[in-house]
Amino acid sequence: MRTKMIAGNWKMHHRPQEARAFVEELGRVLWARNELYGPLKEGVAEAVLFPTALSLAAVQDALGDLPVSLGAQNAHWEDHGAFTGEIGAPMLADFGCAYILIGHSERRHLFHETEVELARKLRAVLSTSARCLFCVGELLEEREAGKTHQVLERQLLGALEGVTIPDLTDRFAVAYEPVWAIGTGKTASDGDAEEGCGYIRHLVADRYGQETAQHLQVLYGGSVKPGNTAGLMVQGDIDGLLVGGASLEVPSFVGILEAAL
Numbered sequence: 001m002r003t004k005m006i007a008g009n010w011k012m013h014h015r016p017q018e019a020r021a022f023v024e025e026l027g028r029v030l031w032a033r034n035e036l037y038g039p040l041k042e043g044v045a046e047a048v049l050f051p052t053a054l055s056l057a058a059v060q061d062a063l064g065d066l067p068v069s070l071g072a073q074n075a076h077w078e079d080h081g082a083f084t085g086e087i088g089a090p091m092l093a094d095f096g097c098a099y100i101l102i103g104h105s106e107r108r109h110l111f112h113e114t115e116v117e118l119a120r121k122l123r124a125v126l127s128t129s130a131r132c133l134f135c136v137g138e139l140l141e142e143r144e145a146g147k148t149h150q151v152l153e154r155q156l157l158g159a160l161e162g163v164t165i166p167d168l169t170d171r172f173a174v175a176y177e178p179v180w181a182i183g184t185g186k187t188a189s190d191g192d193a194e195e196g197c198g199y200i201r202h203l204v205a206d207r208y209g210q211e212t213a214q215h216l217q218v219l220y221g222g223s224v225k226p227g228n229t230a231g232l233m234v235q236g237d238i239d240g241l242l243v244g245g246a247s248l249e250v251p252s253f254v255g256i257l258e259a260a261l
């Protein structure tokens with residue numbers, strides 16, 4: 001049984017005060033609703049919030065002992081050094097980040113992070129106590145050219161070179177995020193999302209064996225909302241969701257938790 005995961009990527013939204021208010025409101029809902037609190041507390045499901053680096057402290061403080069994990073949106077591949085504006089993975093892990101997001105399509109396409117850099121970042125995260133949530137996904141033109149599988153294989157297996165099986169099953173999760181579905185309101189159909197997630201599991205099975213693939217957590221991301229959550233979550237290869245826009249407000253984030261858990 002794989003743990004379900006609902007992750008909220010806040011991108012460059014929510015200043016510390018807004019982040020604190022979000023978590024306090026989320027806490028009031030979770031404490032009052034055992035059908036949501038129970039699965040999170042028992043570890044059947046996991047909720048993770050990825051605020052900006054500036055709001056990590058406010059979120060951590062407001063979370064207290066709420067069963068919600070803290071995540072960072074990015075990390076540098078070096079632990080420390082002359083890299084103005086960057087943060088090393090060990091710094092984030094020491095701070096209390098349980099997850100670090102690597103390879104989000106905005107990092108790949110707006111900030112031109114290369115696959116070599118992303119593989120280095122993945123290794124940097126795996127050298128800490130944090131887990132890596134690694135994003136992969138094709139552009140619309142790649143999909144239209146029939147290259148989706150090729151892109152997923154290159155982005156995922158390229159980055160996994162040298163990663164051990166225990167790290168893959170215990171310290172790594174992958175999010176299939178077709179770029180054309182992110183922030184566009186165009187969710188992939190349940191079938192397309194399942195096909196992409198299933199192909200990722202197939203790639204891992206081929207290289208690392210069925211048992212490893214069956215332990216791997218695979219999430220879908222791209223215009224997830226409360227209304228399309230249930231259809232995605234019943235798919236056999238989708239273990240969770242990475243949510244951008246709909247994670248910014250408590251009612252929609254809770255709506256997704258309700259439909260997913």
Ligand code: PEP
Pocket residue numbers: 009011104177181182183184185221222223224242243244245246
């Ligand atoms: C994301 O940021 O990873 C994402 C999937 O965004 P949205 O849910 O807004 O499409």
